[in-house]
Amino acid sequence: MNIKDIAKLAGVGVSTVSRVLNNHPDVKASTREKVLKIVEESNYIPNSSARILKQNNTKNIGILVKGMFNPFFSEMVNTIGCKINESGYTMILKQSYIEDYKDIDVLKAFINDKRLQGVICLGGNFIDINEQYIKDIEVPIVLTSVNNYNEEFTDGYSCISIDNRKAAYEATEFLLKNGHENIALMVADSYSKEGLNERRLDGFKQALKKYNIEFDECNLLEGHYRSDISYTKTKELLQRYENITAIFATSDIMAIGCAKAIVDSGKEIGKNICLIGFDGMDISEFYNPPISTIKQPKELMSNSSIELLLDLMNNKSEHKHIVLDTELIVRESCKIRIK
């Protein structure tokens, strides 16, 4: 069943059918109705490949996700996916597992391969983005919550993020103000010497410095965004160092691993050892006891990303670099102060 068949059935030319289907105004009302009726009756759906071939317009928006295993991202994909559907586009979701520094190449191949008209990248490392890449890419891209981008070169693409350094600084300062001097930091990968992790680590170090506390490398753990690994690493740490009084984990997923390790080490969360997570996921609120966290505005981040992308695609906006606010939510996991 194609446009020719419909034309024949309706007793009109193919172009008239095409006009009706594309809501062109120059069709007599009666003709339009006649055509629509036939279309309805025969369950006709235009062949999108032919349409795309002709119009050079795929109506595809790509989402490139570095680590969908992270519920923080999968919730964002959820929100973004709804908006994409609503706006008549199709979401092409691709997960990337490539090592650092190659995300930009994956992105390029993704765009070419699927003829995308715009892309949102969730996570990933775009430190080596430059003018040549932007010129090659041609379609608007929005980097959301990415680990890194080139701060020297910010033209031609958009960025939506939080201030990771500041957020980590605030969380650490909170602990320091409460008298903690032996704080462990659980990051995802400490070897990654740049990016989101590095900036959170930076904020942590800055705060320590301001309060004249030496940074002890032994208090730095790698949880790889996994509860089980965080659990094991925290347990080891607590066996080695009796004097740890607080742990700051740079994701809630890791924080719950730390939490159980604290309990299993015979300590009480929020009393013997304070705990702060990152992201503001539901679990932090419903854990026992509730875990302090730095809340990221994930709804706002998702909505801003897709709205900005759509605007960019319709030339309704210039590229923007947006930094959204985070909020430190203090809960029972930080109840006790050390004077």
Added chain:
Amino acid sequence: MNIKDIAKLAGVGVSTVSRVLNNHPDVKASTREKVLKIVEESNYIPNSSARILKQNNTKNIGILVKGMFNPFFSEMVNTIGCKINESGYTMILKQSYIEDYKDIDVLKAFINDKRLQGVICLGGNFIDINEQYIKDIEVPIVLTSVNNYNEEFTDGYSCISIDNRKAAYEATEFLLKNGHENIALMVADSYSKEGLNERRLDGFKQALKKYNIEFDECNLLEGHYRSDISYTKTKELLQRYENITAIFATSDIMAIGCAKAIVDSGKEIGKNICLIGFDGMDISEFYNPPISTIKQPKELMSNSSIELLLDLMNNKSEHKHIVLDTELIVRESCKIRIK
């Protein structure tokens, strides 16, 4: 840059280029190399729309998810998405929010609209699937972990599921054997009189019956797959009924809401009130205390679904209806026995 340009640059005809690109054997080795070199140099990528138009083959696999907000599904999407990429297909992800009983229509529209060559449905209600629908659909579909399908008509489509009734029965029986007589059940939506929820409810009721315990409607709660709602509902319940000694929640997401409600009601999890969840998510293991759960084999479910679908698409398999095993994992949230 199209196939014609490449042909011109390589000094050959378009059909030769096409043959090279599609690995046809009847090309001289030297010609093949020459063409490949030009293709490489010019970063040429064939236009997939034209290809699809010609071949009537989209290489698109659809995933229709009912409720990506559920991390259980988003983890499965993650696993499935990887396999799809590996096999050279593109994943088209669509989230459905339509009310019960219309999922089959959404599915049909999805397939037609995106010219899918196969679909996996995660969740949803397919009770009204029938011969006519299957005939209309034409491409293989796999229903994975769906709420319901037509047990009278199982031809022409595949199904991968667990035995929800049995799993719920086992969990309930475990509680009953430990002396619990006042057990609350937290389901997602009790109004949905069929489907996954109904079957879990059924298993629950069956177990009660076997142990000669009256089912009290007041002990049935609706958590809508949300921790916050489960929390509120559980708290209300515990205020009304002092004698509840166990709660069975039909998802871990809801179980953590119940868990916090228990604590906030001044009771101890696993001591005053026992708790069992469903799904086997990480959080059940790392909660404080660890929460008993019914573990679903989500990796196996994901892998089986996509492998079966690919086989079906290549006529390497017939349609199957597979029921996978679950496992009751008993943890500290069920430590205490009653008399």
Added chain:
DNA sequence: TTGTATGCGTTATCAT
């Protein structure tokens, strides 16, 4: 207001 004819970039058939 409507119909005819052309071309989008491929693949496949048919020559050569």
Added chain:
DNA sequence: ATGATAACGCATACAA
């Protein structure tokens, strides 16, 4: 082994 050419289904410039 290779090249010319006809389709695939659609949108649109142009003609009427």
